[in-house]
Amino acid sequence: MAHAHSVKRHTGLMDWLTTVDHKKIGILYLIAGALFFGIGGIEALMIRWQLIKPMNDFVSAQTFNELITMHGTTMIFLGVMPLIFALMNAVVPLQIGARDVAFPFLNSLGFWTFLFGGILLNISWMMGGAPDAGWTAYTPLSTTAYSGTHGVDFYTVGLQIAGLGTLIGGINFLATVITMRAPGMTFMRMPMFTWTAFITSAIILFAFPAITVGLVLLSFDRILGANFFEVSNGGNPVLWQHIFWIFGHPEVYILILPAFGVISDVIPTFARKRLFGYSSMVFATILIAFLGFMVWAHHMFTTGMGPVANALFSISTMLIAVPTGIKIFNWLFTLWGGQIRFTSANLYASGFIPTFVMGGVTGVMLASAPADYQFHDTYFVVAHFHYVIVGGLVLGLFSGLHYWWPKMFGRVLDEKLGKIGFWFFIIGFHLTFFVQHFLGLMGMQRRIFTYLPGQGFDTLNLVSTVGALMMGVGVLVFLLNVVVTTRRPADAPNDPWEDGRTLEWSIPSPPPEYNFKQTPLVRGLDAYWKEKMAGHTEMTPAEPVGPIHMPSASILPFVMSVGIFVAGLGFMYHQYLVVGLGLIVTFVCMAIRSLYDDHGWHIDPEETTEKGVKA
């Protein structure tokens, strides 16, 4: 039955450009995400350096606007989103006992479009100025009347392309979780990280098309002279705010849910206890996603929507604190009475809980519309969202990276360096952002490039900048850790934490390209732990050893993304010939993909058993 398809196996660079293996794509997402995270981090440090003292002139006002815009946009769309996708790619198929995602080709396409969108956005620095209207690009500030460079065009087109990649990734993971689960892996036996990846993908699917339309409208206004936001011809700038936040608020839950998932997997492992309230965790996740779509206008309390709308959105926003609170208590009850080990991963996870709670509390404060008239557009808001995004998501990402690093690379990160990095990062974090609450309450507005002395802002700003530098050191220690660890032998065992509960710990680190020699049979929640408790060291297979079908590598996703990139650039500069050319490249690739059937190839049983011995 095994077909002897002759396959070209690429090596070196070509391997990375053509890979459709979810584990390698995960690594690509990790590298690209880390790169953009670094760029965004440098921008952040430049912002903080400008604000270190009153009337500073480290950068000009215009550059400052570009810095804050690019910092926010880069971090959210090109930094943390890809890092989330890195973990999803690396972990989800393993956790559900699958050999790959549902659409390996699309997986690769999603990555490359995201990357080229990100590159397009960032080359704006070298092509006449970066976008300067804030990451929210509010009209009319972002229209050609007030933002005359091509900056905002880079924003609309770059995000459009990157967003396309994210959407593709979202659909892929939805389908993967629905159809690729191993026998016995029912929905209510899925690990929490997989659940949150699933729900996050669903939010992506329903939220990203809204921003797609918003970006189209804005780019049509700017490039084609349309009138969506042009008041003199009947346009309506508030429309942009609605569209942006109908996407924007769900987006913040796209970001935070996977972090919830990481924490929910890390804490049980290092507390040696099953997750407290698993079903309520699942329920809370779904509820948060659902409510997340009905609160967008809490970003617009001061726009003048009127008391009725403000009251409704206030209440719906505060409701979200309920499922969120459920989660917090579940984590605490999981830790309660556990045999806790404070590894680096668990330090980050435990640091997450109080930090994120603080962000949630300020969130509920902001949700009160009358109070928000005071808080809005001050540093209080900046403090809030950094507590939830950095203190929540980024701590979650670091936790997940320390936890799954051995699964991704076969090496356990150095624990000592991991802990040093953690302490630098979390202390730096609280120094940076805790004081910003007070700056905000004292009246310091966000997005101002400098301030006068004598308003009581000076010391707190200095503290904040010092904190930011400490966070930078924390990140550098992590990088150092990666370098140090990579030079060590790749000798991580299957289950380096020894208390692994889920399927990914039952296979070698890193797993072979087919993941599971035999698809495992899942007999309960925490499938691997269950087998361990029954005295087994391995999963019970659900199928005999046989040839394994694998998808073929392909360069088409890369070429398609180049085509879209070229078309996007052409559109910005009114070069419609270039647009046509780029689109033709992309569509021809699509046609080629459709015309030539990809039969994939097979790995023979001899080969899998041979490799299996190694583990």
Added chain:
Amino acid sequence: MSAPHAEQVTSALPHEPEKATLEGRNKVLAFWLFLGGESVLFGTLFATFLALREQIADGPSADELFKLPTVAAATFILLVSSLTSVFAIQAMHKGNRKSLSLWLIVTVILGLGFLGLEIYEFAEYVNHEKFGMTTSAFSSAFYTLVGFHGAHVLFGVVWISLLIGQLAKKGLTVVTAPKIYVSAMYWHFIDVVWVFIFTVVYLLGKVG
């Protein structure tokens, strides 16, 4: 290994060839998801249009502009094309490749007819009514919503044409069947969108 992979099914086609393989089922599922996203996309465009439809600035209003007979003809053509695409899928389920290709060709021709009418309509507006993309907020919203739909029709026409070619070359197999099935889903979807456009843009424009 619950389901056989595409190339392992060679003998007689099952009744629903589009769902015979894991790949096929994945494709259909993902396409439903994709259409969910597309609904949000068009939903946002409709919301934009509804918010801006009265804002005609110095340009013509919907009532002055629209000529229902052309639009009604376009609607009729597109609705019929949905029917012919149903016939195509029925033929596919009977395993009748000839009739399948035939109905797909009819669908494509109807799609082209619709596009022709739409281009004619747009050209009329631009050339004789001074109603272009930049005229007013209403015009921008109109061209963007209706144009997005038109671009979808164009994509569908090209896509289905390519599939007709594949069908001729490769025959009806468990590989080609899911592609044809999802293209039919797509076609119905843009048809449904058009029904909303007809009501919200044109009818409402005439009476509201």
